[in-house]
Amino acid sequence: MQSQYFDVYSSWENNPEAFWKSASEAIDWFKEPDAVFDANAGVYGRWFVGGETNTCYNCLDRHVAAGNGDRLAFIHDSAMTGAQRSFTYSEVLAEVKAIATVMRDLGVGYGDRVVIYMPMVPEAIFSMLACARIGAVHSVVFGGFAAQELAARLNDSQAKLVISASCGLEPGRVVAYKPLLDKAIDLATVKPEHCLIVQRPELIAQLRPEKGELDFADLVGNALGRDIECVAVKATDPLYILYTSGTTGKPKGVVRDNGGYMVALAWSIPNIFGIKPGEVFWTASDIGWVVGHSYIVYAPLLAGNTSVIFEGKPVGTPDAGTFWRVIADHDVKVFFTAPTAFRAIRREDPDGELMAHYDLKGLRALFLAGERADPETLKWAEQKLKVPVIDHWWQTETGWPIAANPMGLGLMPFKHGSPTRPMPGYAIDVLDDSGLPVPAGTLGNLAIRLPLPPGCLPTFWSADERFRETCLSTFPGYYTTADAGVIDEDGYVFVMARTDDIINCAGHRLSTGSMEEVCAKHPDVAECAVIGISDTVKGQIPCGFLVLKHNVSRETEKISSEVAEMVRSQIGPVAAFKTVMIVPKLPKTRSGKILRGTMQKIADGMPWTMPATIEDPGALDAVTAALIAKGYGGGMRAVSRTGDT
Structure with missing residues (x-):
């Protein structure tokens, strides 16, 4: 209608x-x-x-x-x-x-x-x-x-x-x-x-x-x-x-x-x-x-x-088919979750094979909110569920x-x-x-x-x-x-990033969200995050973190260079997107928000605290190790961890 x-x-x-x-x-x-x-x-x-x-x-x-x-x-x-x-x-x-x-x-x-x-x-x-x-x-x-x-x-x-x-x-x-x-x-x-x-x-x-x-x-x-x-x-x-x-x-x-x-x-x-x-x-x-x-x-x-x-959880209780079981068992008509949940499911079950075990015919729509819904995750959900996916x-x-x-x-x-x-x-x-x-x-x-x-x-x-x-x-x-x-000429709103995720690279205001969109298009990438790191010449340069899909056996350096080239090609050389790191998982809050601000402080060598809402402190440790290996920050913790339980 x-x-x-x-x-x-x-x-x-x-x-x-x-x-x-x-x-x-x-x-x-x-x-x-x-x-x-x-x-x-x-x-x-x-x-x-x-x-x-x-x-x-x-x-x-x-x-x-x-x-x-x-x-x-x-x-x-x-x-x-x-x-x-x-x-x-x-x-x-x-x-x-x-x-x-x-x-x-x-x-x-x-x-x-x-x-x-x-x-x-x-x-x-x-x-x-x-x-x-x-x-x-x-x-x-x-x-x-x-x-x-x-x-x-x-x-x-x-x-x-x-x-x-x-x-x-x-x-x-x-x-x-x-x-x-x-x-x-x-x-x-x-x-x-x-x-x-x-x-x-x-x-x-x-x-x-x-x-x-x-x-x-x-x-x-x-x-x-x-x-x-x-x-x-x-x-x-x-x-x-x-x-x-x-x-x-x-x-x-x-x-x-x-x-x-x-x-x-x-x-x-x-x-x-x-x-x-x-x-x-x-x-x-x-x-x-x-x-x-x-x-x-x-x-x-x-x-x-x-x-x-x-x-x-969307995965691990017991597998990436848990959401489909709940929808089928209880005849759920409309389902609402965070994009990060679907990224986790896609990483574990990229072809959506577990969906075939459940009757999802009653589901009318999927709503996503809580973290920016990248287009690749939206498209995957649409293709697999065959219902409207509404950000x-x-x-x-x-x-x-x-x-x-x-x-x-x-x-x-x-x-x-x-x-x-x-x-x-x-x-x-x-x-x-x-x-x-x-x-x-x-x-x-x-x-x-x-x-x-x-x-x-x-x-x-x-x-x-x-x-x-x-x-x-x-x-x-x-x-x-x-x-x-941005709001386009049709009045559609595009939420690209938190305002502190807009980076200024050599005088150009660039959205980390737009770079993440490009990174997510790579067929081997399950999740990604882009932050700005301080640079003495350009002010800030972007740094990408990639989580690969399971069972990816290609050389990680090859994947990193391909992603960097994709960003350069689709956003332009002005983005100066060269630094790419592959990590086992991204640090997130329990609600699914990626802790980009904390990652940026670590990269810039600034004091930081372990966020109280973090889901897995080990993910932030992995990011810190990757940054140090590349010669960046690793900033001192201001206080002991506040989020470990």
Whole structure:
């Protein structure tokens, strides 16, 4: 069908408040908002001021009241244990009420903060919803996060309660959480009053009741059947705090409100993702990352969908066919994951042979976000899955997509490498460093005109001024995305790199993302990353890191020279692309982002710290060794590793 996108986007442009007023009718309000938008409230204005609602009520109670209590809400599929469990909306509501009752009995109430430090188990998500039910503010920190980082989040949020588990499961190992939690509390200046611990059979933790450490299952089991009503909260009250690493070493607490977030997510499910109530939507991510919060937990429940809670990895649990098994087992209609997952699968199974073992006929679309989706990975996914593969762009700060090809409105023509066009609520400009718009097709800073739409962060936790300085001060009147890119003559957005990944080579501004696109075209390359290294003559020169597909037997020097020649041929000699290194894997965060900034510091011989969110510290060691072998940096670590667990 012809896309309705242009009509819908124009309706927002012509009357933003009427657009969002209409969208807000998908939410149940205890008290209707006094105003759709108040430009004088908050840092840049606030949405749905005066409205009162409850996110847990909208996710659970109203569906049960409407007679849909027997519909599946969650399927928990653990590739680590082989266990599968399903929960109806009524069953989830009963569990959430019990957890909310336990929290209330422990003195947790409206406005209090609760840190959830958990693996991907249902109890973690039920606890998030229980916080929402009583008006408490949750802050999820993914399980296994380093103790000093967890302590910083306990301090900043001033958490009253921690909900955790005895352990998490990783391929080949059990990660004990309790020692990390104990150390974090020892380090923290703000101590939680109680810790609820989910005991997993793979590792039982020793609890100290005298220190407020309590067994989650015992207390929740005893509370089943007790009723607890939803607390009416303001639309502008915080639902959660999601911490991201800050450049100053102090984490940034991204705040998400209740009303605007629900309105944006409820609009996005049918319109962007094209999902109908009752269908299965799987987002392969973790809670503790924004993708998990928005599209494992809140958006699917708001829309009456079934969401998959997956514990595992795209490869190694047990093989590169795990994703296809989950899709087939649970009749997943729309699948959402990070490009890095598909690059890992492609590396292990380049011909997609494992797909043939599973019935994927029910899958309608694949959505990719979280890391730049290079065209080669997109093409591979399209060829193997034979469904639309939709790149879309958003951030922790925005909470939902900035740009996408909206499946529910009818797909627009695809352009590989582009997340397509801005969604309603987002007006994107490309600016030069002085804040002036640049011509179509010119590389510059991607900036979003204020006000940001509903669902985006209103501020940082207890840090309005830091929010202004970090996000709003670079280009007055704009939110700074810190991404660089272009908008072409058709209005398509191309996100090329983080702004600190734009390199200046002999006076030419070059995108490392465009060079990565070329590197990825080589038939032997599974993954790649390009960074800029300081050079006394040219200012900066590009340096490429390649991860080869499995079973490649050709000489690595030959592959390196071929890739360098491809970049020279397709981008030009001005790129000065000569330095290429082959490494066993690229260092990434748990959410799949390549740690280019840290790699660049190592190359330039600058002090650096092991990022707390790193997935595999050994990958960064391999990059360091490769750089030293080439005569570059190897910069000193500023402190000991903070991310090892």
